Amino acid sequence: MHPKGKQLDDIDVELTPVVDNSNLFEQLIQDIPQSVNELTDISDDASQSAKEDNNTKCSNKKIIERQSWTDKQKQLISKYFADNIKRKEPPKQSDVKQFIHLYPDFKERKLTSIKAVVYNIYSGKFKVK
Numbered sequence: 385m386h387p388k389g390k391q392l393d394d395i396d397v398e399l400t401p402v403v404d405n406s407n408l409f410e411q412l413i414q415d416i417p418q419s420v421n422e423l424t425d426i427s428d429d430a431s432q433s434a435k436e437d438n439n440t441k442c443s444n445k446k447i448i449e450r451q452s453w454t455d456k457q458k459q460l461i462s463k464y465f466a467d468n469i470k471r472k473e474p475p476k477q478s479d480v481k482q483f484i485h486l487y488p489d490f491k492e493r494k495l496t497s498i499k500a501v502v503y504n505i506y507s508g509k510f511k512v513k
Contacts, residue, residue: 451493453501455513460487461501462512469506474499 464483468475475483480495490498504510 453510457490458501458505458510458512461498462505465502465505468502472506474503 461483462469464486465475465479468479475498477495480498483498484490484493484495501510505512
């Protein structure tokens, strides 16, 4: 039966409830804690589970140890990449690899971090003495 073109009075709608909600209110009342002790037990359990969730989340993260650049390191980088700094362009990956080969103290540094130092020098974020 399609209601198109019919008046509201002509449409038969069956209004029987799909779900029996007669006992729902009584069940909700029974689930409410009856005393303050039950409330604190529930909140303690919730806070304990939240702490456990935070511990598991933190254990999956990698710990990044940052190293600050010494003035000597900045001077070496600024002397080696002086042309790049004058042109205000970051060095190429092959240039950075050659720099690391010449100065093995920088082997623990990432290529991108060395490029970032060059950028920071020519953008004025780092002061080289």
